[in-house]
Amino acid sequence: MKLTDTALFRQHAYINGQWVDADSGATLSVDNPATGASLGTVPSMGAVETRRAIDAASAAFPLWAAKTAKERANILSRWADLITQNVEDLAQLMTNEQGKPLAEARGEILSGAAYIQWFAEEGRRVYGDIIPQPRSGQRLLVVKQPVGVCGAITPWNFPSSMIARKAGAALAVGCTLVVKPSDLTPFSALALAELAERAGLPAGVLNIVFGDAPPIGDELCFNPKVKKITFTGSTAVGKLLLGKAAQTVKKVSMELGGNAPFIVFDDADIDAAVAGAILSKYRNAGQTCVCANRVFVQDGIYDAFAEKFTVAVKALKVGNGLDAGTTTGPLIDDRALAKVERMVADATDKGATVLTGGHKHALGGRFYEPTVLANVTPDMAVIRDEIFGPVAPLVRFKDEAEVIQLANDTDYGLAAYFYARDLGRVWRVAEALEYGMVAINDGAIATEVAPFGGVKQSGMGREGSKYGVDDYVQIKFLAMGGIGA
Ligand SMILES: NC(=O)C1=CN([C@@H]2O[C@H](COP(=O)(O)OP(=O)(O)OC[C@H]3O[C@@H](n4cnc5c(N)ncnc54)[C@H](O)[C@@H]3O)[C@@H](O)[C@H]2O)C=CC1
Numbered sequence: 001m002k003l004t005d006t007a008l009f010r011q012h013a014y015i016n017g018q019w020v021d022a023d024s025g026a027t028l029s030v031d032n033p034a035t036g037a038s039l040g041t042v043p044s045m046g047a048v049e050t051r052r053a054i055d056a057a058s059a060a061f062p063l064w065a066a067k068t069a070k071e072r073a074n075i076l077s078r079w080a081d082l083i084t085q086n087v088e089d090l091a092q093l094m095t096n097e098q099g100k101p102l103a104e105a106r107g108e109i110l111s112g113a114a115y116i117q118w119f120a121e122e123g124r125r126v127y128g129d130i131i132p133q134p135r136s137g138q139r140l141l142v143v144k145q146p147v148g149v150c151g152a153i154t155p156w157n158f159p160s161s162m163i164a165r166k167a168g169a170a171l172a173v174g175c176t177l178v179v180k181p182s183d184l185t186p187f188s189a190l191a192l193a194e195l196a197e198r199a200g201l202p203a204g205v206l207n208i209v210f211g212d213a214p215p216i217g218d219e220l221c222f223n224p225k226v227k228k229i230t231f232t233g234s235t236a237v238g239k240l241l242l243g244k245a246a247q248t249v250k251k252v253s254m255e256l257g258g259n260a261p262f263i264v265f266d267d268a269d270i271d272a273a274v275a276g277a278i279l280s281k282y283r284n285a286g287q288t289c290v291c292a293n294r295v296f297v298q299d300g301i302y303d304a305f306a307e308k309f310t311v312a313v314k315a316l317k318v319g320n321g322l323d324a325g326t327t328t329g330p331l332i333d334d335r336a337l338a339k340v341e342r343m344v345a346d347a348t349d350k351g352a353t354v355l356t357g358g359h360k361h362a363l364g365g366r367f368y369e370p371t372v373l374a375n376v377t378p379d380m381a382v383i384r385d386e387i388f389g390p391v392a393p394l395v396r397f398k399d400e401a402e403v404i405q406l407a408n409d410t411d412y413g414l415a416a417y418f419y420a421r422d423l424g425r426v427w428r429v430a431e432a433l434e435y436g437m438v439a440i441n442d443g444a445i446a447t448e449v450a451p452f453g454g455v456k457q458s459g460m461g462r463e464g465s466k467y468g469v470d471d472y473v474q475i476k477f478l479a480m481g482g483i484g485a
Pocket residue numbers: 153154155156157180181182183213214216217218232233234235237238240255256257258288289336386387388
């Protein structure tokens with residue numbers, strides 16, 4: 001890896017301000033999904049080391065919570081600045097371990113820094129309330145306090161910004177944190193910790209462990225010192241964690257899977273819709289929770305859209321994310337590639353036609369061809385399940401009522417997209433879609449200033465925006481009597 005600052009490449013866990021190995025000395029090997037080459041190792045830890053990290057976070061909590069919001073904001077702002085200043089090295093690390101094109105990696109790093117900066121500022125505005133008293137002689141107040149030690153479990157598809165989003169909100173309001181990043185992409189997380197330390201974050205406030213996910217997850221969920229679990233990942237694992245966190249009635253935030261509809265109505269600007277669909281579907285090789293999963297196109301423009309969209313998909317350039325011009329990197333691992341192959345085979349076996357792609361890419365390894373499927377029907381896995389790969393199923397629809405029914409016919413409810421110009425339709429459809437986020441005439445949805453999160457089995461809680469701090473504070477009611485007047 002070509003890093004200007006080689007100290008950003010850390011291969012230890014981070015507990016109580018120390019860079020440490022697993023007690024057993026065991027390690028996990030991390031590879032580059034584009035080449036299969038080994039990049040390095042991280043410690044393979046378990047419950048004991050996780051408990052140690054929780055103890056450190058618990059010991060650090062009173063001092064961190066007692067700092068003024070401005071003192072915490074100053075440290076977080078320095079952290080965001082350092083992340084921004086080191087964007088090139090951090091992007092190199094990310095592309096090497098995750099595979100996404102460098103331009104996307106840079107975008108993710110800057111997005112993470114923006115979330116941290118946002119929460120640094122927002123942490124200073126965690127206001128309480130004074131409630132008019134129903135009886136004389138009383139004063140009724142509401143204050144907001146940090147929940148305490150938080151456990152964060154994060155995925156490989158956004159190895160930096162998913163941590164930044166959680167850490168920004170948690171640390172800004174005075175919580176401390178134990179993070180278990182994905183073992184597939186640990187180095188981005190460790191570089192963040194290195195920069196947090198340089199920014200002046202006290203020991204124990206942020207801790208990072210790696211290893212066997214179930215025992216680490218169990219320790220985070222069952223340990224009574226942990227007051228909150230925040231998770232981004234699959235709905236299946238989210239449900240497991242919800243069940244476990246319930247044993248000690250912890251606060252939870254869950255950012256789970258999606259099955260985003262991308263709807264193009266007859267009155268849409270077709271070129272804009274094609275550009276939006278490319279962005280929404282193929283970013284990160286289709287491995288985002290807000291990726292368009294089902295593309296619904298109205299009868300009148302279906303053929304024109306399908307033709308233009310297919311031309312645009314054929315223009316995507318598959319390759320190593322480090323190479324200039326690459327738009328589509330590899331899938332994260334062999335399991336992910338096998339899942340995409342299985343889903344495309346299921347669709348074609350049931351009658352879908354391939355407009356482009358449909359196979360492993362000639363580059364071999366974990367590369368898959370950007371794919372467009374037509375004649376797709378609701379019984380196919382590509383319609384029911386999260387694809388998490390560069391495959392766009394096209395579905396023809398007749399009218400608004402039909403497409404709203406189709407779009408909502410899923411257990412998921414994270415992001416939805418639609419293109420239309422009729423103002424009445426825009427309002428009707430926006431209100432009818434059962435999703436936490438709806439993008440209208442736009443293929444991108446995430447920003448630190450707006451609430452990110454889902455409904456139904458896509459989760460609960462919001463990240464970013466003024467609402468994002470609510471997930472990391474408790475509301476306390478102070479009822480004061482005996483005032484006299
Ligand atoms: N919402 C999103 O952004 C994501 C959705 N997914 C979906 O999940 C599918 C499978 O991807 P995976 O990497 O297997 O996701 P996953 O949900 O298994 O992994 C996410 C995180 O959870 C951890 N984890 C896994 N099992 C755990 C357990 N029993 N206890 C505690 N932590 C645990 C993993 O180590 C990782 O840090 C993808 O194809 C995609 O459909 C995956 C990653 C992110």
